[in-house]
Amino acid sequence: MFSSQKWKTVDKGMARLPGAFKPIVGDDLKYYRKIQKVDYLPHGNKVQISWKNHYTDCEFQKAAYDHTFIAVPFTVVRKWKLPEFSPTLGHAISLLMYQSACKVALEFKSRFWEHLDRPIFGSCNTKTDIPGLGDICYPGFNLNSTGPAVVLGSYNKDDYGERWVSTPEDEHAQYVLEGLVQLHGEVAREEYTGRLKRLCWIGEESNAGGSWAFPSVGQHELYILAYFSTENNIIFIGEHTSYTHSWTSALESAVRGSVQLLLEFGLVDEAKEITRKWMGKWITV
16 A cells, blocks of 8 residues: 655656666667667677667677666567566566557547546546546646647557557547547537547557456466566566556566576675665555
8 A cells, every 4th residue: 555645747758767867878878779679689788779770781780788677568578589587577578468548538628527527636546437438537737737739538448458459540539539528528529629639559550459467367476586586697677577556666677687686696785775765665565
């Protein structure tokens, strides 16, 4: 359970958090490398990463490192050529189940939902009996402000997270709009600007059809300890390797991975300090 804490988010989007590290790491960042192979080089005790500048290239580009963190979803990693891992870790990479999701956001001229007979001031728990609409989320920031605002009119998971991909984006958005009209009245249609955005994870190449890890019965208990083992100088992190999945679990796994690497170097005191400062002391199980 969570104790009573004041929760905060990053203004203008969570992408600003990793973006803040860019001036620090500078030229060490390498973009647009679509990894296809990872090899362990025993003669040099290094990890070699291979990629192609274009998928039609015959030759791989390569780079070698002492240790490697892999934070990529297993739905992507399982398409790579990999070194041999322990049976449990190998099975996790190949078989860990993922949940798919599909979101539709619609822009409105004003925050009309804050001025209804029963006003709504932020939430992501509105549900209806309309098939395939899913959760409806209203912005919880800048309450009572003027100007346009965006509603996450549909947040589908489970089977619908995959089925909506076959429907054209505009048609899907219109279905969501009609659902909001049914829920709030014609004011929703009148206030709609026509601007929309749909994101379905199964159609996103970088996520390879999965939005967050959703272990089947027994998988979490079976695989979790394998993530704490460094094999072939490789440490796996990411929300799929955490105790919990989605939300802030990717951050938790990053702390765990950092501690794991420090212990590989024998830096026990430094590992203890990171654990003391950054692990979630506000969570009790």
